[in-house]
Amino acid sequence: MAAQETVDHKYVYDFSEGNKDLKDLLGGKGANLAEMTNLGLPVPPGFTITTEACQAYLATGREPDGLAGQIEAHLESLERAMGKRLGDPRDPLLVSVRSGAKFSMPGMMETVLNVGLNDQSVVGLSAQAGQNDRFAWDSYRRLIQMFGKTVCEVPGEEFEHALDEIKNAKGTHNDLDLDADDLRGLVDAYKKIFLKHTGREFPQQPREQLDLAIRAVFESWNAERAVLYRRQERIPADLGTAVNVVTMVFGNLGPDSGTGVAFTRDPASGAQGIYGDYLANAQGEDVVAGIRNTVPLQELEQLDKASYDELLGIMARLEEHYKDLCDIEFTIERGKLWMLQTRVGKRTAAAAFVIAGQLVDEGLIDLDEALHRVNGAQLAQLMFPRFQLDHEFEAVAKGIGASPGAASGKVVFTSARAVELAAEGESVILVRRETNPDDLNGMIAAKGILTSRGGKTSHAAVVARGMGKTCVSGADEIEVNVPAKRFVVAGQTVNEGDVVSIDGTTGKVYLGEVPVMPSEVVQYFEGSLDAEHVDNALVRAVHRIMTHADGRRRLAVRTNADTGADAARARRFGAEGIGLCRTEHMFLGDRRELVERLILARDADGREAALEALLPLQRADFVEIFREMDGLPVTVRLIDPPLHEFLPPLEQLAVNVAVAQERGEDVAKEEALLAAVRRMHEENPMLGLRGVRLGLVIPGLFAMQVRAIVEAAVECAQRGGDPKPEIMVPLVGAVQELETVRAEAEKIIEEVTREKAVEVLIGTMIEVPRAALTAGQIAEAAEFFSFGTNDLTQMGWGFSRDDVEGAFFWRYLELGIFGISPFESIDRDGVGRLVRIASEEGRAARPGLKLGVCGEHGGDPDSVHFFHEVGLDYVSCSPFRVPVARLEAGRAVVETGGSDSR
Ligand code: PEP
Numbered sequence: 001m002a003a004q005e006t007v008d009h010k011y012v013y014d015f016s017e018g019n020k021d022l023k024d025l026l027g028g029k030g031a032n033l034a035e036m037t038n039l040g041l042p043v044p045p046g047f048t049i050t051t052e053a054c055q056a057y058l059a060t061g062r063e064p065d066g067l068a069g070q071i072e073a074h075l076e077s078l079e080r081a082m083g084k085r086l087g088d089p090r091d092p093l094l095v096s097v098r099s100g101a102k103f104s105m106p107g108m109m110e111t112v113l114n115v116g117l118n119d120q121s122v123v124g125l126s127a128q129a130g131q132n133d134r135f136a137w138d139s140y141r142r143l144i145q146m147f148g149k150t151v152c153e154v155p156g157e158e159f160e161h162a163l164d165e166i167k168n169a170k171g172t173h174n175d176l177d178l179d180a181d182d183l184r185g186l187v188d189a190y191k192k193i194f195l196k197h198t199g200r201e202f203p204q205q206p207r208e209q210l211d212l213a214i215r216a217v218f219e220s221w222n223a224e225r226a227v228l229y230r231r232q233e234r235i236p237a238d239l240g241t242a243v244n245v246v247t248m249v250f251g252n253l254g255p256d257s258g259t260g261v262a263f264t265r266d267p268a269s270g271a272q273g274i275y276g277d278y279l280a281n282a283q284g285e286d287v288v289a290g291i292r293n294t295v296p297l298q299e300l301e302q303l304d305k306a307s308y309d310e311l312l313g314i315m316a317r318l319e320e321h322y323k324d325l326c327d328i329e330f331t332i333e334r335g336k337l338w339m340l341q342t343r344v345g346k347r348t349a350a351a352a353f354v355i356a357g358q359l360v361d362e363g364l365i366d367l368d369e370a371l372h373r374v375n376g377a378q379l380a381q382l383m384f385p386r387f388q389l390d391h392e393f394e395a396v397a398k399g400i401g402a403s404p405g406a407a408s409g410k411v412v413f414t415s416a417r418a419v420e421l422a423a424e425g426e427s428v429i430l431v432r433r434e435t436n437p438d439d440l441n442g443m444i445a446a447k448g449i450l451t452s453r454g455g456k457t458s459h460a461a462v463v464a465r466g467m468g469k470t471c472v473s474g475a476d477e478i479e480v481n482v483p484a485k486r487f488v489v490a491g492q493t494v495n496e497g498d499v500v501s502i503d504g505t506t507g508k509v510y511l512g513e514v515p516v517m518p519s520e521v522v523q524y525f526e527g528s529l530d531a532e533h534v535d536n537a538l539v540r541a542v543h544r545i546m547t548h549a550d551g552r553r554r555l556a557v558r559t560n561a562d563t564g565a566d567a568a569r570a571r572r573f574g575a576e577g578i579g580l581c582r583t584e585h586m587f588l589g590d591r592r593e594l595v596e597r598l599i600l601a602r603d604a605d606g607r608e609a610a611l612e613a614l615l616p617l618q619r620a621d622f623v624e625i626f627r628e629m630d631g632l633p634v635t636v637r638l639i640d641p642p643l644h645e646f647l648p649p650l651e652q653l654a655v656n657v658a659v660a661q662e663r664g665e666d667v668a669k670e671e672a673l674l675a676a677v678r679r680m681h682e683e684n685p686m687l688g689l690r691g692v693r694l695g696l697v698i699p700g701l702f703a704m705q706v707r708a709i710v711e712a713a714v715e716c717a718q719r720g721g722d723p724k725p726e727i728m729v730p731l732v733g734a735v736q737e738l739e740t741v742r743a744e745a746e747k748i749i750e751e752v753t754r755e756k757a758v759e760v761l762i763g764t765m766i767e768v769p770r771a772a773l774t775a776g777q778i779a780e781a782a783e784f785f786s787f788g789t790n791d792l793t794q795m796g797w798g799f800s801r802d803d804v805e806g807a808f809f810w811r812y813l814e815l816g817i818f819g820i821s822p823f824e825s826i827d828r829d830g831v832g833r834l835v836r837i838a839s840e841e842g843r844a845a846r847p848g849l850k851l852g853v854c855g856e857h858g859g860d861p862d863s864v865h866f867f868h869e870v871g872l873d874y875v876s877c878s879p880f881r882v883p884v885a886r887l888e889a890g891r892a893v894v895e896t897g898g899s900d901s902r
């Protein structure tokens with residue numbers, strides 16, 4: 001290599017210099033091309049320009065010092081290896097210039113093929129290809145088209161229009177019917193378009209073409225669709241893309257050439273076997289764009305057995321090497337197989353579980369690794385319902401089940417309309433002939449995507465799978481007419497706004513809305529499917545991995561439930577107790593009347609009478625819950641929201657009173673209620689008379705609840721049960737508040753448990769920042785803490801939890817102030833720090849203090865990892881998230897090297 005490189009920062013790596021672990025520097029494509037090169041697989045020679053070069057370019061607007069020289073040196077060495085020069089008029093070396101970021105961003109960034117072709121070398125290329133003029137001119141027109149569009153922003157439609165014109169003139173729809181002369185004419189037409197839009201001739205200097213193409217790939221990192229995709233997939237904005245310069249190989253040199261994509265297992269179901277698409281006499285872009293319909297890869301065996309066998313051998317080798325599902329792109333040039341790309345393939349949630357289980361069986365990975373390879377988001381996706389189908393629903397079309405799930409919605413034909421209707425709260429299905437990267441917005445907005453063309457590896461399929469969105473591709477019975485906003489299927493016309501249902505597992509399309517049924521995974525968790533006996537690879541894999549997660553996790557998982565039914569369901573889902581039983585619903589419905597009496601009571605007697613009437617009702621609620629959670633802890637939280645929430649709204653009441661007065665009716669009671677509502681009105685009720693404050697202000701309220709809890713526990717224990725009640729005081733900010741409640745509660749507990757001993761713990765929520773910061777003091781009066789991260793986030797950030805997400809979070813997300821709402825996933829640095837401080841100081845004051853979390857974050861995968869790291873004892877979440885939390889709690893152990901962080 002050039003001497004220069006020893007002094008310059010290294011920006012360019014030959015494929016033989018890299019490896020698969022250098023994704024940060026070489027991008028995914030470059031790192032894996034290097035890995036395959038080093039495995040001795042047939043990779044066209046080339047080199048990779050690093051992400052660092054891209055970052056430097058994007059920061060300064062120019063190529064970093066030394067880059068040009070290093071490219072020159074690597075190009076020379078490539079030319080030496082190939083025995084050809086870039087763009088040589090007689091025997092040209094041609095290269096492709098391909099983007100490749102650390103994380104795959106399918107179709108989001110740019111690629112330019114056939115760099116090195118010009119008016120002279122097109123003749124050399126024809127000679128090289130056995131006097132194949134047609135091929136040479138087709139390659140040249142593709143270069144001008146891609147280069148024009150990508151590098152110089154010439155509108156792509158203009159090229160397409162010119163192509164259509166030539167085809168129309170010939171009376172054909174098929175590119176392959178165009179001969180060399182047609183294509184030569186097309187090159188002229190393309191050059192004119194290029195000149196018109198750029199004010200310059202199409203560049204004839206090969207090196208200039210190369211440099212401009214590299215620069216365009218760098219810049220495509222910041223293309224609008226790439227930015228949007230990164231935001232959606234939470235890919236950091238500052239990574240930059242690498243650029244791969246690869247010797248061109250041609251799949252469009254005739255029937256003994258072709259191109260394809262393949263998976264080493266089915267990326268939809270995880271089933272073992274060879275899955276892929278092949279397209280003879282075509283270039284790779286034709287397959288990915290879904291422009292022509294492909295044939296199943298297996299048909300290659302008949303077309304070219306030697307290449308097929310070699311390919312299968314390479315696929316087996318790659319799987320064993322990567323120990324995972326790989327997806328690959330390959331080209332066959334006149335019977336010679338070339339590997340253009342491999343990577344660990346994207347897969348559906350179901351396939352992730354099934355494949356992880358299979359790889360354990362095959363001895364390639366252990367169960368810890370299997371656990372690491374699946375995640376809670378995937379599990380949650382598998383718990384989605386599916387269509388409930390009976391004879392009434394007949395599919396009108398069947399395409400490819402490209403991304404599973406069941407989706408119904410109104411048909412739309414453009415991305416813009418999808419966005420518009422979704423913003424109005426409609427469910428929409430985006431229907432296209434095929435999608436392209438410009439459809440990304442619409443795909444994000446839609447519930448599902450339906451295309452009439454393209455296979456499992458088409459743009460629509462790949463992107464939808466990545467998003468976890470339902471997709472049916474290649475439903476070719478559907479004739480899509482975008483300008484007319486309709487499609488026709490089985491003689492029926494479906495217009496924009498009509499409802500269709502698509503099944504991304506079977507590929508079936510239905511007219512109208514199809515009802516849905518629960519997932520098999522939910523049935524398994526519910527206990528109605530027995531994993532040991534059922535012939536269902538997914539259920540067996542989920543069972544196996546969940547069992548391992550349970551064995552590995554240190555965090556217990558409880559549930560937030562306040563009815564017996566929810567408690568029972570959560571227990572079937574694996575909940576090990578209740579972490580939060582909110583008692584406020586117990587004050588609603590037909591009990592409102594009693595609450596009104598409580599609020600309106602003029603004296604202690606009236607109040608006590610109302611509380612006495614509430615007591616047996618509350619007791620019965622708790623008995624039911626203790627019974628369902630027998631033997632497991634149940635944390636019951638004393639009433640939290642302001643009492644006026646249980647009264648009618650002020651405006652409504654005022655109108656009722658005014659109307660009744662007008663009619664001369666007796667409104668004494670309503671007037672008293674109205675006066676109470678006015679008296680209790682607060683500007684900021686979330687920061688007002690609620691939680692412990694309410695308990696201290698309304699005499700007897702908390703006492704009644706404590707009595708109901710303890711009496712219920714005693715009743716259960718007397719019947720032979722094993723209740724484990726924990727009484728939790730909400731919204732505590734100072735230890736004195738807790739001490740006051742505690743003193744009163746202890747008396748009641750003492751009195752009630754005289755009949756039958758039951759252990760009752762008293763603890764508090766930590767949800768006011770002051771409580772977190774004085775946790776050492778509070779722990780003196782608490783046997784447990786449960787972090788109320790909803791309020792802690794609200795009060796830590798000063799964000800009203802009821803308003804801000806709709807009001808302005810979109811802007812904060814857009815600006816990257818946070819990547820995800822702090823109400824959804826714990827803000828580790830701020831709110832998380834409060835949790836950490838309170839945990840440490842609480843435990844320092846009271847060793848053995850039990851710590852849990854019961855805010856929404858208890859079921860959020862990333863937050864579960866944080867709570868594991870902080871050393872909490874349990875997380876508590878809604879019943880449906882219990883399996884997700886179990887899985888993530890196990891993954892947290894595996895990912896921290898199996899350590900117990902406490
Ligand atoms: C919390 O604040 O996190 C919590 C669990 O309580 P609630 O959501 O009922 O305010």
Ligand code: MG
Pocket residue numbers: 767788790791
């Ligand atoms: Mg709260």
